[in-house]
Amino acid sequence: MASIALQAGTLWWREIARFVRQRSRVTGAILQPLVFWLLLGAGLKASFRPSGMPEGMNYAQYFYPGVIVLVLLFTAIFATISTVEDRREGFLQGVLVAPVSRTTVVLGQALGGTTLALIQGIIFLLLAPFAGIHLDLAAIAVTTAMMAIIAFALTSIGLVIAWRIESTQGFHAIMNLILIPIWLLSGAFFPAEGAPVWLEWTMKLNPLTYGMTALRRGLYLAEPSSFCAYTHFKPAAAIAIVFAIAMFALASRVARRAAV
Amino acid sequence: MSSTSAADSIAARTDVRPAAVEAQSLGFRYGDRAALSDVSFTIGRGEIFGFLGPNGGGKTTLFRILSTLARPQSGSAAMLGHDLASDTIAVRRKLGVVFQHPSLDGKLTVAENLAHHGHLYGMRGGPLSDAITRALNRLGLASRAGDIVETLSGGLQRRVELAKALLHQPELLLLDEPSTGLDPAARRDFSNYLAHLREHEGVTVVLTTHYLEEAERCDRIAILDGGRLVAMAPPGELKSSVGGDVLVLHASAPDVLARKLMQRLKLKSQVVDGTLRIERPRAHEIVRDLVDGFGDEIESLSFGKPTLEDVFVHLTGHRFVIDPEPAAKK
Numbered sequence: 080m081a082s083i084a085l086q087a088g089t090l091w092w093r094e095i096a097r098f099v100r101q102r103s104r105v106t107g108a109i110l111q112p113l114v115f116w117l118l119l120g121a122g123l124k125a126s127f128r129p130s131g132m133p134e135g136m137n138y139a140q141y142f143y144p145g146v147i148v149l150v151l152l153f154t155a156i157f158a159t160i161s162t163v164e165d166r167r168e169g170f171l172q173g174v175l176v177a178p179v180s181r182t183t184v185v186l187g188q189a190l191g192g193t194t195l196a197l198i199q200g201i202i203f204l205l206l207a208p209f210a211g212i213h214l215d216l217a218a219i220a221v222t223t224a225m226m227a228i229i230a231f232a233l234t235s236i237g238l239v240i241a242w243r244i245e246s247t248q249g250f251h252a253i254m255n256l257i258l259i260p261i262w263l264l265s266g267a268f269f270p271a272e273g274a275p276v277w278l279e280w281t282m283k284l285n286p287l288t289y290g291m292t293a294l295r296r297g298l299y300l301a302e303p304s305s306f307c308a309y310t311h312f313k314p315a316a317a318i319a320i321v322f323a324i325a326m327f328a329l330a331s332r333v334a335r336r337a338a339v
Numbered sequence: 340m341s342s343t344s345a346a347d348s349i350a351a352r353t354d355v356r357p358a359a360v361e362a363q364s365l366g367f368r369y370g371d372r373a374a375l376s377d378v379s380f381t382i383g384r385g386e387i388f389g390f391l392g393p394n395g396g397g398k399t400t401l402f403r404i405l406s407t408l409a410r411p412q413s414g415s416a417a418m419l420g421h422d423l424a425s426d427t428i429a430v431r432r433k434l435g436v437v438f439q440h441p442s443l444d445g446k447l448t449v450a451e452n453l454a455h456h457g458h459l460y461g462m463r464g465g466p467l468s469d470a471i472t473r474a475l476n477r478l479g480l481a482s483r484a485g486d487i488v489e490t491l492s493g494g495l496q497r498r499v500e501l502a503k504a505l506l507h508q509p510e511l512l513l514l515d516e517p518s519t520g521l522d523p524a525a526r527r528d529f530s531n532y533l534a535h536l537r538e539h540e541g542v543t544v545v546l547t548t549h550y551l552e553e554a555e556r557c558d559r560i561a562i563l564d565g566g567r568l569v570a571m572a573p574p575g576e577l578k579s580s581v582g583g584d585v586l587v588l589h590a591s592a593p594d595v596l597a598r599k600l601m602q603r604l605k606l607k608s609q610v611v612d613g614t615l616r617i618e619r620p621r622a623h624e625i626v627r628d629l630v631d632g633f634g635d636e637i638e639s640l641s642f643g644k645p646t647l648e649d650v651f652v653h654l655t656g657h658r659f660v661i662d663p664e665p666a667a668k669k
Binding site for chain 2: 082085086088089090092093096097100101168169170172173174175176177178179338
């Protein structure tokens, strides 16, 4: 047990150290969603009002938690790209001939990606007052916990793909095909309520929708009345946790079978 | 104390420990192509053992199996008494691996790379930092501990790879094409260091190579061709098996010349990739007859003691093709 913590810990530490030493990664992962939120949120605020959105809320406020998940998504993608590079460049070979189980390797990678995503999510959370969202300590705690769970799930999905794909180009293609639609249809962009029936059902079957909902509820903990239409926090959070664990189990299974 | 030394001396006389590597008819296929077929060998403790062969001969597959990255599809192998397939973690603790492609993290410092490696092997704290200092000192890297790896030269990076592989004091060191990318001087240093390791620490060294000079310095070599083991012996023994000397003739029409040599001088020769080879003891004695009788047809003639390349040709009937840049990409 102690050795698993040591092994996963050192793999985790390496992900962080690499990230900090590549300044462009830090800048890119923070600036991209920020620009996205400012431009889209501001532009759509006036003209775009999806049906099913709670009363008394402007679009920038609605979109804010969606952008948090986008921040987590970008970091998860970046973090798992490093796994593709580690495989291609040979670093991973050295890890895999060490007396370490592959599940431990995946755990270290997933926790590394989760930590990076979480740090950036928290930085982005500091902007909440500018979106007109007032956070108390309880809301910050619940939001942070939900961000960690969502980040762990997204990083694990990234790892499932990273352990099967040989090139970073292939990785990008698959990521765009899978992760961006999952995000778009999670209620980040527009609520499921009020969407056409087929779309509403697609969104309800999307596991990320529940993480998104729980995060949104955490963020607006102080004003629960405006969210009567949403799934309640507890079932949403429970589904998000089960989803994260399932994705990790899948990633570790893929890693155990992968040839390197 | 005295009982320990008595036990030691008994162990030294009759090494009862299991062999370093014991492989039984290993086989591995990629689809239809057999990368290894029925390969069996035993490597003793403290040996420097080389697998020599051209690219595509099966060396890489064998390396992947011995390093525990791939499982043999048929046959079995045990390393230091542990079965490779069922007791993998025990094998990995005692095994140090140096890959052909760098396995260091270029963004980390030399010391950070070693610490990361140590943690994976369950080392930590004081013992780990002592091991790092020792590994850096013995490879002359002490002043480089804080350097970011990607800023180091290729030769230095190679030494860091070796320091990393030795950090956890493995009983067996496995190296894939260790001299790739090294200049001849660095190659010699590296090889001397391996000999030193074996001499002073009893480490068994197993390597793959396509460099004949590197193979020459092994205690024993196994020649792999087309996935099969075609010979296994000390290099000297293999060379003397060729049968004396080797004459290599370049001729415009080697096949015609071969027939004439047979008809007129009863000389057996072999056409290999456009050259004519004659293997026989005291071959210098026939040079005069050859030049007198066929001077017009022979463009050049060389005489030599057999090399490992001659051994390879002798055993396989084709030349040992050396890819000029085998390390470029997988």
